[in-house]
Amino acid sequence: MLAFIRYTVPEARSGEFVASATAILERFAAQDGYRxxxxxxxxxxxxxxALVSTWDGAGFYRRALSAARMEMYPLMTLMLNEPSAFEVVVSSP
Structure with a gap:
């Protein structure tokens, strides 16, 4: 499964954003099902x-979101309100 979380980030906050997004990816990497x-x-x-991640399934992704909530909280005002979890329908090597 693919996860896309999109953000609108003012240029003045881009450095802070990259540091926070890196922390989110590190938290995700410690979760079961993370690819x-x-x-x-x-x-x-x-x-x-865009913060893009791949998972073994939607359940793994949703649990990881819960585990990363403290890292994600400061960026929530920058998030676009749209679906983020996508089922893979066709894959190519």
Whole structure:
């Protein structure tokens, strides 16, 4: 399963945001079912960021969100309110 959490981050907060997002990825990495993650910034709109992770299933992802809530809390005002969990339908090597 794929997880995309998108954020709108003012340039002045980008350094702080990267540090916090790194802490979230580190917390995720310690959770069961975690396969990997990345932090990306839009090439076209630099205020848009995405925290992307892959999981063995939605249950693992949801438990990890709970485990990472303290790391995630400071960034919640920057999050876009949209679904974040996606089932993989087609995969390519």
């Amino acid at each position: 990997g993650g990345q932090l990306g910034r839009s090439a076209d709109e630099p205020h848009l960021w």
